[in-house]
Amino acid sequence: MTPMPATKRLVGRRCIVTGGGSGIGRASAERFAAEGGLVLVAGRSADNIEETVGRIRAAGGQATAMVADATDEAAVRAMVSRCMSEFGGLEVFLANAGHPGTNTPLLEQTVEEWDEVWRFNVISSFLAVKHAGAHMVAQGAGSIILVSSAGSLRANAGTIHYSASKAAVNSLVMGAANAFTGQGVRINAVLPGLVETKMTRPVFEYAKQRGKLDRLGHMVPLQRAGQPGEIAAMAAFLASDDASFVTGQLYAVDGGVSSTYPHGRIPV
Numbered sequence: 001m002t003p004m005p006a007t008k009r010l011v012g013r014r015c016i017v018t019g020g021g022s023g024i025g026r027a028s029a030e031r032f033a034a035e036g037g038l039v040l041v042a043g044r045s046a047d048n049i050e051e052t053v054g055r056i057r058a059a060g061g062q063a064t065a066m067v068a069d070a071t072d073e074a075a076v077r078a079m080v081s082r083c084m085s086e087f088g089g090l091e092v093f094l095a096n097a098g099h100p101g102t103n104t105p106l107l108e109q110t111v112e113e114w115d116e117v118w119r120f121n122v123i124s125s126f127l128a129v130k131h132a133g134a135h136m137v138a139q140g141a142g143s144i145i146l147v148s149s150a151g152s153l154r155a156n157a158g159t160i161h162y163s164a165s166k167a168a169v170n171s172l173v174m175g176a177a178n179a180f181t182g183q184g185v186r187i188n189a190v191l192p193g194l195v196e197t198k199m200t201r202p203v204f205e206y207a208k209q210r211g212k213l214d215r216l217g218h219m220v221p222l223q224r225a226g227q228p229g230e231i232a233a234m235a236a237f238l239a240s241d242d243a244s245f246v247t248g249q250l251y252a253v254d255g256g257v258s259s260t261y262p263h264g265r266i267p268v
């Protein structure tokens with residue numbers, strides 16, 4: 001279930017994707033390149049990001065890899081500089097790198113866990129907004145996309161720190177859109193529901209072991225988990241001029257789960 005581009009909306013656009021070595025980041029990097037973008041694939045594991053770049057080049061696209069930690073300000077600044085030196089500009093920044101934290105009951109969560117989750121999800125997003133934003137404001141154009149989560153809209157007993165951090169990302173999107181008023185820079189968020197990636201593999205493995213794989217889609221109106229390419233399709237839309245009048249918005253791509261009551265009915 002990977003939508004393929006019908007048009008090439010990103011021809012010549014210079015793009016940075018963080019966490020591009022797997023999952024949603026890899027799918028988005030591939031999608032941007034398939035639509036004609038030049039993609040700087042950033043991530044922590046050289047092997048993984050090189051593999052993404054190899055896949056893009058094998059498909060005829062343009063990409064380069066950069067080992068960089070999205071939570072490190074110097075590294076984020078360096079990503080922007082590298083995109084400028086390698087491709088000559090920057091029009092699109094997808095801040096995708098993120099971290100789920102441990103699945104721990106609320107009263108057992110620690111300040112250290114909250115700090116870690118905040119750093120991976122909120123600080124990394126802020127750094128993307130700050131450094132890509134500075135460049136884009138100066139050129140009077142650009143699109144920043146933050147990867148939040150449908151979990152930011154719903155209660156989740158085990159990963160409250162994660163949901164709260166992604167809610168902060170949503171707030172950052174709305175605040176930054178206002179801060180960029182009149183400056184030509186758009187910023188939006190995509191909020192994935194349950195998507196099959198490295199991050200969620202334990203969930204799928206657990207369900208599989210218990211013979212309950214089909215239950216994962218049980219509360220989802222579209223009755224299944226998503227695929228990374230389905231999130232990438234929304235990211236590509238937001239990166240493109242098809243979204244030229246869209247900023248400050250939160251787009252759930254979650255099979256409808258955030259729009260419904262648990263089990264699809266009023267809980268009475």
Ligand SMILES: NC(=O)c1ccc[n+]([C@@H]2O[C@H](COP(=O)([O-])OP(=O)(O)OC[C@H]3O[C@@H](n4cnc5c(N)ncnc54)[C@H](O)[C@@H]3O)[C@@H](O)[C@H]2O)c1
Binds near residue numbers: 018022042097149196
């Ligand atoms: N998979 C889901 O169900 C789901 C749901 C909602 C939101 N998300 C969000 O989607 C984003 C991508 O997650 P995914 O599901 O593709 O998981 P994933 O584990 O496949 O990908 C995350 C990637 O980010 C990289 N990364 C993590 N921290 C980094 C850092 N500090 N600097 C650079 N790279 C870093 C990892 O190495 C990995 O390659 C995350 O922000 C996640 O919170 C995922």
